[in-house]
Each structure stands twice: as structure tokens, then as C-alpha cells.
Amino acid sequence: MLSFLRSLFATASAPAPAPAPRSPVATPAPPAPPAPPLSRRTPPAPPAPAPALRVFDPNGHPAEIGDSIGRGGEASIHPIVGHDGVLVKLYHPQALARTERTRALHRKLAVMTRLTQLHEDPRYAWPRFEVFDEQGRWAGFAMSRVEGRPLTLLLAPALIRRELPRWDGRHLVAVVGNLARHLEFLAEQDIIVGDINPGNFLLDPKTGKVGLIDCDSFQVKTAGGLFPCPVVTPTHAAPELLALGRPDAPRTVEMLRFSAAILFYQILTVGLHPFQYKGCDDPADNIRAGKCAIGTGGAYLPAAAWERYNRLPGYIKNLFRRAFRDGHAEPALRPSLAEWTRALTRFFKEVSRPANAPR
């Protein structure tokens, strides 16, 4: 039977796996022996090495998973031993116990894994197939591995200066342009990145290319229906989405335009948030109230911070005004991703112009 992993990621030395039955009756690993009582003199014995954890593809072929490279509240991310281009997202038992949400995720993954044209796209950690545990229960999914450093590195001068010392304005504009293009590309296919959280993006320090992770949170619309985005980051959510009060509310492209503009603002100003200024405890509250830092003349920010916004050219600032002020109560006024892409392409050309070129 076809091994998903072997067919997609042929490795010369992969041993032929014995086809495991779909629901093997495997005895669970025995629990680790209890730690001996504490004593000042004898060190506690090292814990017995845990048995190698395995997951199985939809046809029952096993793969060994390595130590987690990321651990969150719901799941952990693991590499697959012997297959460098693949990661698996494994959900904690507590998360799987939330049956309605798990079922919704199943339904969406069934659709996403069939969008094979996105499987090979290096920009997206796209879900490729589902994986199962030793007892044949659904455990998570396998996805393409996207390389890069977290986008969050860009969100504070103290951090970007240390981690990306050669980056200047050109790199920031390039990143934002790439982001706008990726979001537009997906939106054109009725895939809306419903949770714009800086932690969901990676970047290539050399080229400014952007990769999207946490793809299972995307909202996907096909002939079969709408598969929602189950999570929201309130500091980056459109006011009408916050008003709905449900993290899995259907996303519109207008909501995406608002959220994306917040992320663009943060990157271009090295960390400032358009709805955060002194006197406000929570940017999400300011989003709800429409209290934007633009238009306050930077009154609540130190000049050293506010001037980072003021260095932006007028046509870029205009887009932010339309997104956050005019477009706050009127989503139709928010600039589209295509408008952003055009403006950022122009901005990149202008900021890259050699010093002695005619203006």
C-alpha cells in the first residue's frame, strides 16, 4: 500500500516499513517507574528512555517522530526521523477531547489535503495528509516544512538590530510586499488567513521571503462549504469581527484587509501598533472604539517612536488612514491587497534607488 511519506519524500536509505494494520492492537508503553525518594546523597536515577513515538499515515505506514521543535497550548510540532521536509502537528489529548472542534478540523483538513497544488508551494506549511497514533486514533497531520526565522524578530528595534543587523528599510518593505502578495494569492482562491498573528509567519533573513505556518487555521471555502478559522488574535482583529464575539465567525476579505494592515504597520514602523498608545490598556479595546494612533499626531508616543511612522511616504500613510480611520466603520473603504501590492512595489523601488540617481 502506498506510503505517503515515502512517495513524497524519497530518501535513499529509508528502510521498507512493514505495512501496519490501520488499527493495530498495540499494548501501550508501560508507565515509567516512580522516581525514588529524594535524598541528598544519591542522585535520582535518570528516567528510563521513552520508547520511540510513532505515527502512522492514512495507509498505516509508520514513521518515527523526533523531539518537539515547538510546543503550544493545543499541539506540538515534531520532525519526522528520516524525512527532512516534513513536520507533524500532534494535538494534545486534551485538545482532541474537544470533539466538536476536532471534527471541524477534520472536515477542513479533508478539504485542505486535497488542494494538492499547494502541497509543493514553499511559501506555505500546507497540510498534506493526516496521521494516526498506535491505536489508530487521529493524532494530527503532516505538513511541508517551511524554513525561516520568526517574523516577530522585526517587531522591536532592540531585537531586529541584534538578530538582523544588516536589515534596513528595503528589507522591511520587501517583507510587507511579499506578505501582501501571499495573502492576495490565497484570498483569490477563497482561502482567507483568518488569524493574522505575527507568530504565524516566518522569514528568510537573506531574501525577505515570507512563509506561512499554522495553515490549518485558515478559512477555506469550496463548493463543499465554508470551513472556518477557529482562532482570533484580538490585537489584530477587525472591529466587526471583535463585535461578533466568536473566534470562528466567518471571515470576509474586508476583515482580512484590516488585520493585514495592522501587521504591515507593525513591520514598517518596527513594532508600533496602530491602536496602541498611552492611556490604553488593550489595543483590542481601541480597535473596538476606533481610537487609532494615526490622527493623534503622535501625542501619546515618544517622538523617537512616532517619527518611525512619519518617515513613511504619503501614499503609504494614506493607505493606513483608509484602512484604520475611514475604513473602521466602512469596511468597503479599506484598501485591497492588490492596492497594497502596487503601493509597496513602488515604495520598494523608491527606497532602493541608489543615492546618486536622479529623483
Place this chain on the structure above:
Amino acid sequence: MSSRDYLDIVPRSAPTDLCYSELQLAENPNPRCPVAVLLDTSSSMLGLPIAELNNGLRVFFCELMEDPVSRLAVEVVLISFGSRVSIVKPFTSLLEVGAEHLPVLQAGGHTPLGAALDLACAQLAKRRRFYKQAGIPAYRPWIVTLSDGAPNDDWQAPAAHVRRLAEQRHIVSLGVGVGPQADLATLGTFSSTDLPPRRLAGLRFGEFFRWLADSLRATSGSGDLRRAPIIANPAGWTQPVAQGSGQLNYWNTHFSP
């Protein structure tokens, strides 16, 4: 302003003409997550326990600094309580030079938990005032207490105060018992109601602090300043709850909504 002026948008060095609060905001505008870690360094921790605790603290700071989300958000004050109560590492941004420098804790003395709780509350209140002055938003602060024995100072009133703050959702309070003499009942008097204290398995401080860093990272990356904390899977460091204890195991059910 022409587009060329944008080229050197990234400040080459920190501005020198700002006061501390303005500097913090200019250099890192992101919301903070302040954490007070209270460490029992009484004489019962002598030997391997304090050595493992020191190792665990190194793991903690290493993990926090390695991930940009936690590095930008989490700010830690380390308070030890043993022969006296001291701030062994004051609140600092993890972006500052020397942020990773850690003192070596020594064990000795008794267990003045009450004084430690009072100091933690005062420190968190002071940090909160600083954030307000600077215009920096903040997540709910955490108080994390590790203790291997029963307290022997006037601890009831400070514990009740912390309990009230936790119930009003002004702080997250978490207690961890170390070793067989640890008094989980006392730790429970000031823990958040949906986070009952747990016993550390052996001396797995490293695992515990890694879990704490994961939880803080997940919480501070959520962009949801009002939400309950996100608790990562604690299986790596907790001792299993005794079978048939009849006690609802919150750790296995508490989750991000």
C-alpha cells in the same frame, strides 16, 4: 519626506535622550507579561535540589530568550525565600545586555513564604505602574511559587491577599511542591482556583521551567490580553495524581478555550 529617508528606519542604536519608560516603549512597543518566580531556598534544599533548581533557572531563561515572542513579552523577577527574602534578579527586559545573567542560589534557613508573597505583590504592582506610565499594555501577571516544605512565618494574610487577586483575575497564581515534604495544601490556599498545585516529579526543574516558558510564550503570543492563561501539557514534570483520589484533575481538563 522622501522614500529615501525610510532606508535607515531601523535605529542603529538605542536613543540616548529618553527616560527609562520612554526608552522601553521606543525600543520594544509590544505588550509585556510580568512573572514573579518565588523560590524556596530553605536548608532542606541543600545539595542536589538547589543544584537542579539552578540548572532549571538556566533552562528557563534560555528558553525564554530563544523565542522572540517570549523574549519581547516576558519579564521576570526572581525572589528567593530561605534565610531571608531577596530579589535575586530584578525585573529586566530580556532584550537588555546581560539579561541572561543569573545568580547562583544558595540554600539555608527556613521558609518565610508570607514575606515572599508580599514582596512579589509589591514588585508586580510596581511593574504595573511602570507599564501604565510608559503606555505599555500588559497581560495578566503570574506568581509562580516553588516550595519543598511548609512555611513558618505569618503567611495566612499574604496568601489570602494573593488568593483574592487570583479570584478577581488580576493575577495567575501557580504553586509547585518539590519533594515529599512539600505542603500542597498550603500552596493551594493562594493558587488560582482552576490551577491547583502539583508536585514536581523528582527534581525535574528543567522540564518544569521549559513548560513554564512554553505556557508563557503561548499566552503572550495570543494577542488576547484578557484571556485565561494558556497552559501547555504538564506531563513532562508533574507527578501523576493518585488514582481514585476523587479529585478532579484540572491539569488534564484545563485548556485554552
